[in-house]
Amino acid sequence: MNRIRKPGKQERFESGNPESRKSKQFRRFLVFWLPDFFLIFSFVPAFLINSSSAADVVIGSKKFTESYVLGEIAKRTLTDAGIPAEHRQGMGGTIILWEALRGGQIDAYPEYAGTIATEILKSDSTLSLDQIRNSLEKLGVGMTAPLGFNNTYALVMRRSEAQRLGIRAISDLRKYPDLKIGLTHEFLERQDGWRPLRERYGLPQQNIIGIDHALGYSALANGSIDVKDAYSTDAKIEENDLVVIEDDLQFFPKYEAVFLFRSSTRVDAIAALRRLEGTLDQTRMVRLNAEAERTKNYARAADLYFERSAGSPHALNDSFPRKLARWTLRHLQLAGFSLLLSVMVGIPLGIVASRGGAVGHVILGFAGVVQTIPSLALLALLVPLPFFGISLRTAVAALFLYGLLPIVRNTATGLQDIPRALRESAVALGLSPIARLWKIYLPIASRSILSGIKTSAVINIGTATLAALIGAGGLGEPIISGLNLNDHVTILEGAIPAAVLALLVQWCFDLLDHVLIPKGLRL
């Protein structure tokens, strides 16, 4: 069985000229500090400079199978029409995609009418398609006509359990207050999600947990939860022998699938997207979803839409070692470049902080606060900012911020711990403040500073897996795909190399200690 899932993604980053003048200058700068380690990353700036898209039209998709498949279909349609297109897979939830569309990081993405009405327009779900189209137009966003299927929200249960309890409709749930309900975080928060649903039906259940969509299916299968939310075209429903509980009060709005696009997108691209209108009915979509889940290959599922068999040029047949090399390289680029920034900013900040006073407290306080922000939240906070958006920059910036604290704190502590007698000897010799810092204080504090850098490096290797959430690649890519597909092998393809990488980096830094910490301090 072919187990390739993510074809042809982001090759453009590797195709940049690694020996541009800028990167050479940069390299000279790197050699200054931690030479051996950072030389590996000296080609990094090239890819950052190239990070604006090479394709004319960029399609985004949300973090679930159907959105991936629709994204692939759109990409194929555009490419077939001779328009260079790129698909950024699984960028996140509704708000991230919408902001990326508004911010111009993507040009189009698949969305659902009900979601547009409630989440984007903050209205209620009774808006007609025309009303929605008019409101979007004012925001500079266009919408295709429905693609043909309605993917509404639904509650699902194990078939056996539903039969045993005699549950057919959501109203029946009232009789079983002890049922355990696991819901996606998005559904828990949505305007048309759990809270109004519970109110409408008067549901008594207290045992509600938030759980990732794909993980929820496992939880349902092993009985950790009894009820979860799902999409009505979800192939998992058949696959896992689940039943949809009837929405007898017609609570869920219609979720007809459409494409949203920026009004400024080139006309022939809009026309191409419009050709998809009305071509995908419910059955067909379920089949495509099932195909994507079975083969773990979205492009292949998209091929099915074009009624062609597998083996199209779009399904890039990467071998596992090649993919692993690509993920690892990108991972090292992300972690290495952000670490470099953390070192370049963190050590000066640590020097300032070591002098104490109000400024020192502010610096240490800021670095500490950043560390307490959950990494996902930090990414989500950066994405709507103009400079960042859905890009490598955002991932590097977030990792850079995470890497700061250990370096700032260890630099400050290392400097503060220098005995007074040594400080005063340096002053009494008549060394200038700069010479004192470079020749005396920093070398004496080097062990502490290096251990801060080591901590940052290991943290960055771990956190960089989250970069895949905003399409920045790395070893997080198979982890996220695996989570979406509920495929443990794929998760491990990313998780094991990431862990090994963290150990290797730790080991490299241990070696580096012997080079960079003066011998007199290691006796």
Next chain:
Amino acid sequence: MSALVKLEDVSKRYGDAIALYPTNLSVESAKTTVLIGPSGCGKSTLLRLVIRLIEPDSGSIKFDGKPVTPDNINALRRQIGYVIQEGGLFPHLTARANVLLMARHIGKSQEETHNRLRELSELTRFSEKLLPRYPLELSGGQRQRVSLMRALMLSPELLLLDEPLGALDPLVRASLQKDLKEIFTRLAQTVLFVTHDLAEAIYFADEIVLMNEGLIAQKGTITDLRERPADRFVSEFINAQRGIASV
């Protein structure tokens, strides 16, 4: 006789605690002046004021007739050697690098520094073979000899010693005392020496400055202090130390 360092009404306080009342003192050229007194009497404070590790609250300090200011202090520090109890050697540098640090920093020629280093190791009886060692690989006495070499490297006009022998065991201490005294005489060195040990003060001093609670209690030779004590504290201090020494 000329004064190399002159303190005029110099005082220092830390919060409410007065470390040094307005004080006048001259350190004579080519002589050894010893500051002595009980802990907290202000003798170290005075020394640290001279090399400006702390700023005086009032008064002025003149070095070779010129007032010491924040602008010229770094240049002046190069004419002052400073040795403290624990040596203050930088642990990440070898003995050689410690001694040569300033000479290299201000760009002295290799040849010049090399010759000076040889002279100094002979003067301080520190084997050249030990120069590549790090401070942690040296004994306490050896470290103080390296520290002295570092202080003397640029041929300073003034040598400041803050209890340089305080942490050494008696045998090492005695041999270093002897060597130090020889060095001072040979170089006709101006020295300001802080100790709490009267015997050591008597051994080194051309002039003894006895301090108490931030004030100079009496200045003079040991004979002056012994036979014409200025007050009760002076006679008690002299007798207390002599009492223990004679046991």
